[in-house]
Amino acid sequence: MRKFDCIAFASSLALPALAQERLQALHIPYTKQSGFEVSAPRDVSAVGDVDGDGRADLAIGQPVTSALGGGSVVLVDGSSGIERWRVHGGATDFGRTTAAIGDWSGDGEPDVLARIGGSQDALLALRGHDGAAIALLPIATSELAALVGIGDVDQDGVPDAVLGQPMLNGWAGAVTWIAGPGGSLSVTLSGAAPGDSLGTALAPVPDLDGDGVADLLIGAPGTDGVALDGGSVLLCSGANGATLRTWHGATTGELGRSFAAVADRDGDGLADVALGAPEFGAKAGRVTIVSSASGLVLATLDGAPSSRYGYALADGGDLNLDGRRDLLIGAPGATFGPPTPASSAEVRSGADLAAFAKVTGTGNFGAAVAAAGDTDGDGVPDFLVDAPWEFIDGLTGYGILRTFAGAAVPPRRMQQRLVLEPDAPASPFVDPQEDFGNAVGVVADSTGDGRPDLLVNVAWDENPAGFLRGEVRLHSGADGALAHVAPLVPGSGNVGLYVDAFADLGDVDGDGASDYAFGGDGLVAGGLVRIQSGASGATLHTLNGA
Structure with missing residues (x-):
C-alpha cells in the first residue's frame, strides 16, 4: 500500500508542501x-x-x-x-x-x-x-455538507467563509460564518426543528439588500412548512444572517437541495434566484425561477421522468457572450449506483432561459455542476460537470470530472478531443481502483509528433500474469495513444507503488526524444529516482536515497 505523506492532525500542523469535447476542454x-x-x-x-x-x-x-x-x-x-x-x-x-x-x-x-x-x-x-x-479552524463535530467563500464580510481586508452542517442537533442543522485570519465574526443560524437539515447547500449571491456585502442562499430541504419534506430556501444577509426572504416547497420535492443566482428576470435591477427540487414529480425534478425582491415565481423548468432535474445548479457566468450570466443545470438521474441513461447537464441562457447546450454521460453525470472560469484562455468562461459514480464494465470505483469550454456562438457541436481513463479490469474479481492518474506529468516530445506527451502513474494495474503492479505510462499528447509502459518494480507479486513527481529532462541519451525522470520516497527504502528513455521507456539511470 501507499506510503502516505501522513498528517498527524491531533499533534501537529506539519503539512507537506509539496476530454474533451468542444464544448469540452479538459477531462x-x-x-x-x-x-x-x-x-x-x-x-x-x-x-x-x-x-x-x-x-x-x-x-x-x-x-x-x-x-x-x-x-x-x-x-x-x-x-x-x-x-x-x-x-x-x-x-x-x-x-x-x-x-x-x-x-x-x-x-x-x-x-x-x-x-x-x-x-x-x-x-x-x-x-x-x-x-x-495557513490556518487550522476547529468546528463542531458533524458531517460537513457545504462550504463557500463569501468575500470580506467584516471589512478587515481578508475574505471570509460560511459553512453548513445539516446534521447538527438532530439534523436541525446550522450555518456558521467563519472569519479569515485576524478577523472577527460571530454569526450562526440554527435549524428550527430536527430534520430541517439547514445548511445542506449554500450559495453566495450579489448584494441584494444594499449593504455592500454579498448575500447568501441557504437550503433546508427537510422542512415541513407547507408539505412534508417540501423543503425551504432562505435568502439571508451576508453581513449579519438576517432572513430577507424564504421560499417553501409546495409539494414533497426537497426544495433547497440546490439553488443559484441568475440574471435579472423581472427588470428590477437585482439578480434573481433559481431553486432546484430534484424529487418533484416522481423524481422528474423542477427548477423554479423566483424574484429575489418580491418572491414571485417568474418561470418553471421541468425535467424528464426520473432525471432528478435540478439536482445541481450553478451560476455559469456568461457562456454565450451575450452579456448575461447563464444557468447550469444538472440532472444525474439516480444519485448513485448503476449508470442512468438520463444523466445530463445543460446550459440555459440568462436572457430567455432557452437551453443552448446539453452534455450527457453515465455514472450520475450531472450530480455536480460549477463555473470554472476561463481554463483554456479563449476569453469565454468554462464549466465543470462531475460523474462521481463512473462505471467501467459494470464495476464501480471510478469517477470522471469534465471541464467544458463555453460556447461563444450557440449552438456549438460537442466533439470529443482527448480522454484518458483507467483500464477496465481484466477480472471481475479484481478491485477496480487502479489509482489511475495518481501522479501526472508532461514531457516535451517523446513520440516524435511535435507535440508534448503525457506521463501517468498507475499505482495498481493488473498485468497479463494477473498481478497488480505499479507502473508509469507514456501517452501521446496528440491522440492519447499509449506509447510505452515502465513497471516501477520488475518481477511478480502484488506491488502497488506511487510516484510523487515527474520531471522533463530533455534529450539525455541523444536519440532525439525527450527523456524524463520520476521519483518517490515510497518506491524503495530511502527513496528512488529513475531516469527513463522517452523513446523506449527503458531505464537509463537509477538513483537511490541513502
Whole structure:
C-alpha cells in the first residue's frame, strides 16, 4: 500500500508542501474507494489563477483515495489538467469539502479551505501557491455538507467563509460564518426543528439588500412548512444572517437541495434566484425561477421522468457572450449506483432561459455542476460537470470530472478531443481502483509528433500474469495513444507503488526524444529516482536515497 505523506492532525500542523469535447476542454479522471460516495457537488472549486498563466485553476477534494481511508486535496492547472500540488491527510474525510476563499495568506494569490474530518473535525486553510498550511479552524463535530467563500464580510481586508452542517442537533442543522485570519465574526443560524437539515447547500449571491456585502442562499430541504419534506430556501444577509426572504416547497420535492443566482428576470435591477427540487414529480425534478425582491415565481423548468432535474445548479457566468450570466443545470438521474441513461447537464441562457447546450454521460453525470472560469484562455468562461459514480464494465470505483469550454456562438457541436481513463479490469474479481492518474506529468516530445506527451502513474494495474503492479505510462499528447509502459518494480507479486513527481529532462541519451525522470520516497527504502528513455521507456539511470 501507499506510503502516505501522513498528517498527524491531533499533534501537529506539519503539512507537506509539496476530454474533451468542444464544448469540452479538459477531462480529468479521478478514483475513489468503492463504496464511498464522492462529496458532490462541493468537492471541486474554481480558485482563480494560482500559477500566473492567466487561466483559472481548480481545487479538487478526494476524500477517499486509498484503501487505507486517507483523503487528499489537489490543485490542478485549469488549462492542462496537470497536478500542481497534492496534500494528503490521514483522516478518512479529508478533502470531502473544499472552497475557494480568496487570499488568506497575503501573497496575492487565491487560497483553498478544506475539511479535515476523522477524529479532529476542523477546517484547514491551504496556500494556493504550494499547498502549505495557513490556518487550522476547529468546528463542531458533524458531517460537513457545504462550504463557500463569501468575500470580506467584516471589512478587515481578508475574505471570509460560511459553512453548513445539516446534521447538527438532530439534523436541525446550522450555518456558521467563519472569519479569515485576524478577523472577527460571530454569526450562526440554527435549524428550527430536527430534520430541517439547514445548511445542506449554500450559495453566495450579489448584494441584494444594499449593504455592500454579498448575500447568501441557504437550503433546508427537510422542512415541513407547507408539505412534508417540501423543503425551504432562505435568502439571508451576508453581513449579519438576517432572513430577507424564504421560499417553501409546495409539494414533497426537497426544495433547497440546490439553488443559484441568475440574471435579472423581472427588470428590477437585482439578480434573481433559481431553486432546484430534484424529487418533484416522481423524481422528474423542477427548477423554479423566483424574484429575489418580491418572491414571485417568474418561470418553471421541468425535467424528464426520473432525471432528478435540478439536482445541481450553478451560476455559469456568461457562456454565450451575450452579456448575461447563464444557468447550469444538472440532472444525474439516480444519485448513485448503476449508470442512468438520463444523466445530463445543460446550459440555459440568462436572457430567455432557452437551453443552448446539453452534455450527457453515465455514472450520475450531472450530480455536480460549477463555473470554472476561463481554463483554456479563449476569453469565454468554462464549466465543470462531475460523474462521481463512473462505471467501467459494470464495476464501480471510478469517477470522471469534465471541464467544458463555453460556447461563444450557440449552438456549438460537442466533439470529443482527448480522454484518458483507467483500464477496465481484466477480472471481475479484481478491485477496480487502479489509482489511475495518481501522479501526472508532461514531457516535451517523446513520440516524435511535435507535440508534448503525457506521463501517468498507475499505482495498481493488473498485468497479463494477473498481478497488480505499479507502473508509469507514456501517452501521446496528440491522440492519447499509449506509447510505452515502465513497471516501477520488475518481477511478480502484488506491488502497488506511487510516484510523487515527474520531471522533463530533455534529450539525455541523444536519440532525439525527450527523456524524463520520476521519483518517490515510497518506491524503495530511502527513496528512488529513475531516469527513463522517452523513446523506449527503458531505464537509463537509477538513483537511490541513502
